[in-house]
Amino acid sequence: MSQKKKKIVTVGGGTGSYTVLSGLKNLEGISLTAIVSMADNGGSTRILRDELGVLPPGDVRQCLVALSEHSEAVRKLMSYRFAHGSLKSHSFGNILLAALEKVTGRFSQGVRVASEILKVKGEVIPVTDNEADLCISLTGGKKIKGQIEIGNTDLQKKGFKKIFFAKKVKLNERAREALLAADYVIIGPGTYYESLVPNLIVPEFKKTLKKSGAKIILPVNLTNKKGHTLYWKASDYVKNTEKYLGRQVDFVLLNNQPPSLAQIRKYKLKEGDGVLVEDDFFDPRAVRRPLISHALIKYDKNDVRQKFRSFIRHDSKKIAKSVAEIIKRKIPR
């Protein structure tokens, strides 16, 4: 029976993958693997990287929580951020992963032990076990190093040239196996150059995905990031992603439900025009569904990065339902 399960692999960072995995976890007849970007260098993660020399735990933590079948208290524990003292702003889950890397000697091995502790349904795999310092070169010749620093740079104004890693990184062997065995690979959603592309540019990712018989599903982002993807339309996401992948995506999952007026107003006030992704992708691969979440997003006051987190998000149940439809009816092909 388990051999008939559809093997789904998600590729992304923290928040976006969390949403997708939380929804997919409740689907029957699938097995789940999350491949997670390792480029994060902000907040609690940055402190742990700097002070302890560990790999960035933040994104992996969110995926572990999404797939944990443990009690609500344990899931809350993983996301709990200390409010005072020397542990201030650290999330417990980040500390757990940092300690496990130290105890087991290897980040991905630590993730495996954490999965066991958290009763994770499926598998969470860091895309690489190497230090993955993200870099971007600008057309002027300048180089920006670090995901956070890149996030704060207006790449569109300064001229984006190339995205790469400071040092050589190697695709995690388990990630390679999962990509080869996958029936479906879901790429995103997530901040484009900070969460998605840092997976796709790991050498061997592209090659492995080409060898794989998996169909690729691309849930297009709902919003653009200023200075990175401002004014991008759905077709830009498809085009750019296919460039990194070196192959076509098979399904383009598009939201056809407008955000609430309140959401739009709040967003425009904060971000201005061109942040809502326009749907211009008229192609048989398009799958249009209502995908937006109208839930009020609660921010954690101890999360130093809360103001950077998007408040127009996909709804995990809606996205899971659409993925289930793609798998069952194999639309459009």
Place this chain on the structure above:
Amino acid sequence: MSQKKKKIVTVGGGTGSYTVLSGLKNLEGISLTAIVSMADNGGSTRILRDELGVLPPGDVRQCLVALSEHSEAVRKLMSYRFAHGSLKSHSFGNILLAALEKVTGRFSQGVRVASEILKVKGEVIPVTDNEADLCISLTGGKKIKGQIEIGNTDLQKKGFKKIFFAKKVKLNERAREALLAADYVIIGPGTYYESLVPNLIVPEFKKTLKKSGAKIILPVNLTNKKGHTLYWKASDYVKNTEKYLGRQVDFVLLNNQPPSLAQIRKYKLKEGDGVLVEDDFFDPRAVRRPLISHALIKYDKNDVRQKFRSFIRHDSKKIAKSVAEIIKRKIPR
């Protein structure tokens, strides 16, 4: 079948209870409950108490590790101490318990969730859920507050008068139930005024133990603490403990195996005379067995309190074997 299991309750602090529980865990036909002192205010525990206002996790952590049936990696994780940065010297397990107290709202509830995560065989119960600041009054009228401060005071020179808590503490309801249901209660080993007595002076402890049909086993300490119990003999431990309990102990477990010459030499060099507890307890309740550990104790260089930890210790297997003999043969009565 599980109703026939002998119910054993241990009472103590961190290191001593760890030793007893590690041994007893492997015995068949018993169920284990650890009642743990909450007076600790040193090292990593002190920082967490001061900065986060949580109850002291250190002793409970050690008992959880002793009873955990999880993988070796998880047990190592719990005792892992960070070596650098803002997390320096904190043990991971202490951080876990601090976070769980915050998430669940109550220390003993957090301990329960931790037990679930760690697959604990048996139950670990903090003796109280209240802040338990240990105090000692001296004959001159002076008062010393805090377990560590008490540990650093020469009570024998300055004149010990009374040991008590700064504020009212209440016996944990689960501890009360466990004491009432117990077949055997093992008190110690452990530093006398810092690990053992802070359990016995919790109001209702004495009364509850009197109501209980449990037999009391007292494994007498191997060494005395300078300034606290220097020159105490086995009979002093029995006499003093019975004073706190308001009743007789039923079995006095005494070591009849000398430490190695190397251990004695090292100990005398560091501590002087009168630290090895002499056996002067000639009473039918005495049970004499070889109980000493000859294992080399490895210290954790990131443990700020390592130099205070004893290096003449009970052997967990030997102590468990003796307890099993007491239970089976019911010697001497």
